[in-house]
Amino acid sequence: MTKDRTDGKRTRAAAPPPQMSLAQPPLAQAPRALAMRSLGALMPAVTRPAFRRQSPASAQIMADWADIVGPDLARGTVPRRLSAGVLTLGCAGPIAMELQHLAPQLIARINRACGREAVRSLKLVQDMVAQAAPPPRPTRRAPPPPVAIPDMPDGPLKDALAALGARVRERQGGGR
Known part of the structure; x- marks a missing residue:
């Protein structure tokens, strides 16, 4: 389609924008893959950048x-x-x-x-500031003496609770 302008030159008329229906998705979007993929197949795309x-x-x-x-x-x-x-x-x-x-x-x-x-x-x-000295590794302290639990039968649960009670007492500042 061409239109005549007043100066005698011909121009091309702009086409009307295409009508999009609400029922169809835009063509630019690819359909989503619903199949399961392994993690190894996805890693190159993630690590490439x-x-x-x-x-x-x-x-x-x-x-x-x-x-x-x-x-x-x-x-x-x-x-x-x-x-x-x-x-x-x-x-x-x-x-x-x-x-x-x-x-x-x-x-x-x-x-x-x-x-x-x-x-x-x-x-x-x-490089004058090559690297700051790494922080010293914390020294391991001896575990505190376990808390006595007289009314519980002997076993791993009693040992774990006694050790936990000792740590709690130590954090509270020496306990009661």
């Missing part, structure tokens, strides 16, 4: 760093980035020299922890 930012090996190295290198090296170093087989480590100044000497053993430990050859070399970056 996270792994675009950080590879699984890099995430494992960052999470398990203290277990991989030991508490002494973990106190002065922190993994910053894993890219193309190069692990960038932030470290305090004096530790860098030690890390250069330990690099082959450190790479072997990291690759063993990842289960594949994820790291080929180390890049050391001097």
Whole structure:
């Protein structure tokens, strides 16, 4: 369809918008799958955005760093980035020299922890705030003496209740 304008040029008339019925869903929506799917089939779609930012090996190295290198090296170093087989480590100044000497053993430990050859070399970056010292692990105290429950028969239930009563008494400040 064309219309003549007053200046003699022809223009195309806009088509009226299509009428949508309320009974039919819009065509843009895909029908919902009602079949059950395994969790393993759904995981790639869920993890893909996270792994675009950080590879699984890099995430494992960052999470398990203290277990991989030991508490002494973990106190002065922190993994910053894993890219193309190069692990960038932030470290305090004096530790860098030690890390250069330990690099082959450190790479072997990291690759063993990842289960594949994820790291080929180390890049050391001097970082004054490498990592705050991890909080000390709480020391285990001896359990408080159990509370006496004379009118209950012996057994595991009596032992559990006596231990619970002792903990409650300890939290209340020494008890009665």
